[in-house]
Amino acid sequence: MSHSLQHNRRLFLGALGAGLFTTRGAFAEQLLASPALTEGPFYPDQLPLDRDNDLIIINDSLTPAVGEITHLTGKILDASGKPLKDALVEIWQCDANAVYLHTADSGPKKDQQDKNFQGYGAFTTGSTGEYRFRTIKPVPYPGRPSPHIHVKVSQKGRELVTTQLFIRDHAGNLQDGVFLGLRDILDRELVVSDFEPMKNSKMGELACEWDVVIGRTPDEREFERS
Amino acid sequence: MRRVLALSAAVAVCLPLLNSALRAQPPGAPPQGGRGAAAPNAESFLQRLMQYDANGDGSLTLDEVKDRRLHALLNRADANEDGVVTKAELTALHQKESAAIGRQPAGFPPPGAQQPPGAGRGGPPGAQPGPGAGPGPQRRGGRAGQILPEFVQDELELSPEQREQVAELQKEVDAQLEKILTPEQRALLNQPRPGGPGGRQRPPGAGPGRPNGEIREN
Numbered sequence: 001m002s003h004s005l006q007h008n009r010r011l012f013l014g015a016l017g018a019g020l021f022t023t024r025g026a027f028a029e030q031l032l033a034s035p036a037l038t039e040g041p042f043y044p045d046q047l048p049l050d051r052d053n054d055l056i057i058i059n060d061s062l063t064p065a066v067g068e069i070t071h072l073t074g075k076i077l078d079a080s081g082k083p084l085k086d087a088l089v090e091i092w093q094c095d096a097n098a099v100y101l102h103t104a105d106s107g108p109k110k111d112q113q114d115k116n117f118q119g120y121g122a123f124t125t126g127s128t129g130e131y132r133f134r135t136i137k138p139v140p141y142p143g144r145p146s147p148h149i150h151v152k153v154s155q156k157g158r159e160l161v162t163t164q165l166f167i168r169d170h171a172g173n174l175q176d177g178v179f180l181g182l183r184d185i186l187d188r189e190l191v192v193s194d195f196e197p198m199k200n201s202k203m204g205e206l207a208c209e210w211d212v213v214i215g216r217t218p219d220e221r222e223f224e225r226s
Numbered sequence: 227m228r229r230v231l232a233l234s235a236a237v238a239v240c241l242p243l244l245n246s247a248l249r250a251q252p253p254g255a256p257p258q259g260g261r262g263a264a265a266p267n268a269e270s271f272l273q274r275l276m277q278y279d280a281n282g283d284g285s286l287t288l289d290e291v292k293d294r295r296l297h298a299l300l301n302r303a304d305a306n307e308d309g310v311v312t313k314a315e316l317t318a319l320h321q322k323e324s325a326a327i328g329r330q331p332a333g334f335p336p337p338g339a340q341q342p343p344g345a346g347r348g349g350p351p352g353a354q355p356g357p358g359a360g361p362g363p364q365r366r367g368g369r370a371g372q373i374l375p376e377f378v379q380d381e382l383e384l385s386p387e388q389r390e391q392v393a394e395l396q397k398e399v400d401a402q403l404e405k406i407l408t409p410e411q412r413a414l415l416n417q418p419r420p421g422g423p424g425g426r427q428r429p430p431g432a433g434p435g436r437p438n439g440e441i442r443e444n
Binding site: 176210 | 270271274275277278292293294295296298299320323324376377378379380381383384385386389
């Protein structure tokens with residue numbers, strides 16, 4: 001308890017410090033915090049037995065998941081650019097047939113589901129803050145025109161941010177309620193990334209690099225409003 | 227009296243900070259959903275970016291902006307491709323991209339555009355939403371009398387069943403409303419509102435201000 005209080009106090013002091021010095025150039029090193037977005041209803045209600053960072057192959061199966069294989073990599077950083085060690089990065093997304101690994105979704109869509117897609121994966125960062133997944137390029141979901149991957153980052157059991165990753169310039173983005181819920185085009189920039197052909201991949205695999213920045217200082221706009 | 231004022235000012239400054247610091251959410255993140263929040267104007271957009279102006283010359287270079295996630299945006303903004311992004315270029319980009327958003331009726335894709343086919347390689351036809359999964363008869367933008375505009379349904383990630391139920395409820399509401407309103411009133415209600423998305427033109431050179439794409443609350 002005292003630990004968390006102290007932590008909060010530190011956060012508060014940090015917040016105060018940051019808020020008071022908003023002069024131009026003072027934050028040349030500062031990274032913008034990844035905006036939080038809804039977790040949605042389909043964080044797996046039953047986590048799969050295989051929770052590794054390869055969502056394409058379940059256990060030792062020989063049949064890979066359907067979809068465009070994507071190597072998703074990036075770093076988990078704090079606002080000063082420092083990598084977060086021991087951060088648990090969880091991702092979940094619907095399979096190529098638009099079915100989530102959640103009984104409320106995969107139940108009614110049992111026949112549609114790609115049983116070879118893991119649907120969920122987890123990775124714990126090392127000292128570099130880097131994470132790595134092998135998954136599929138996200139696809140639209142009924143009611144969600146924007147293909148997306150759900151991402152949750154936590155550390156020592158404390159949830160730091162839950163957000164979503166979108167495909168840059170995908171036509172569905174500007175029709176997607178969650179994406180449009182981000183009012184500032186700057187915030188939209190922080191949740192999109194390119195899915196591009198991977199260098200030296202003979203199988204047409206894609207690569208996507210995307211950093212998540214955990215905010216530690218209060219939103220400056222909030223400060224201005226006070 | 228002065229002390230009281232100073233104190234309350236201090237409290238006013240600190241409370242939001244404290245609030246932010248204690249939230250479970252990372253404080254730097256904008257409010258979830260953000261649907262209720264006003265669209266930030268070009269000024270706040272500029273301000274957030276100009277914190278990277280290390281040499282204080284009023285423009286940005288890729289070197290100055292350490293957040294590499296913003297480089298794509300800077301490159302888009304650099305209209306004359308001289309490697310220096312000026313405030314004017316940023317303002318123009320903000321106006322352009324916010325306006326593009328404003329023209330899109332939020333959450334209402336043109337018919338047929340909602341579900342791009344071919345979910346990944348070899349996605350079977352099953353990837354298409356079933357008949358019940360679609361948004362029912364209401365495809366138009368959040369018109370008056372609509373209970374849950376489609377983008378709200380999207381945001382809530384309603385299940386196909388729930389969508390059907392909402393559509394049913396909407397039918398009832400529409401029928402009732404039909405009885406209450408005169409034909410003239412109905413026509414008036416369905417008219418595009420002045421100042422709605424796309425209906426407003428900014429005079430050229432209007433400078434930074436509220437973006438054209440000020441998103442209406444449906």
